[in-house]
Amino acid sequence: MKPCILSVLFAISMLLSSTAHSQPCNGINRQLDNERKAVLAPVIANQLQASAVDVLQLFRLGNWSIIHVDTQEADEVFLFYAADPLTSHYTTLWSGAAARNEETQIMNWVITNAPGIPKRLAGCFAWHVTRNRNM
Template sequence: MPMRHTHSIMVKQAWVVAGLAIHAFASAATPCTGIDRSLSAAQQRNYAVAIEQHLNQQLGPEVQQKITTAPQDVRQVFRLGTWHIVYVHTHVSDEPFLFYPQPPDKAAAYVTAWAGSAASDEAPSIRAWLRKNAPGIPPKLARCFAWQVTAARDVQ
């Protein structure tokens, strides 16, 4: 009987170790490792004001309505150097990622936007699209974005 109990404990320990290994692998390096994803409440407030203005100038005429953004609508940011990719809720369209070569509150406009979904095999074409539509974007940030929209989806 003691052998069986010891075996049971060893099996449970093996499952725990396996679970920890899977968790460690899942949180291991990704193409977004090293990309600043921090977003303070002050940044959300400042970015929301600027982004609302940019969206109304650039997207508003297309959707034929005024766009309002609140701080909580600034959902995520991906930052490398001065470049920012901001994921924002517009309330009028698919949620876009807006691309800025500087902080949104220092920019006159976003350089391009991406909304919608992407298949897991589309990362290379997304990076090519970014080279064309967001000239100067750091390659690492482009790789991170392509991974985010094709493989990671809502992974933070």
């Protein structure tokens, strides 16, 4: 009986391991330190015509960035940049809530509204806002 239990536990651990490694945001640069936040915040605040912003998260792949910010004046927003946010204006923005079953629709919205965005980054964003918003 013990070999059977061990086999089942091994299979479960392999399944969990492969699921953890296949998350859509694996390989997306999420590094955002306080220094970078401080540099980005006034530039983004100016673009949004807000008095200030809190930079909450960053998703970056290649030249593209998605930056999640809070203006304290309106809903939190995700800004999509095709180039360096310090020297370019955002391409589009997204704000709001998304249901778990809207992942495909969100990805299609991103691809349509942020032309040229890598599909992997669009998929990461869609997964994040529909299934993993708290990370």
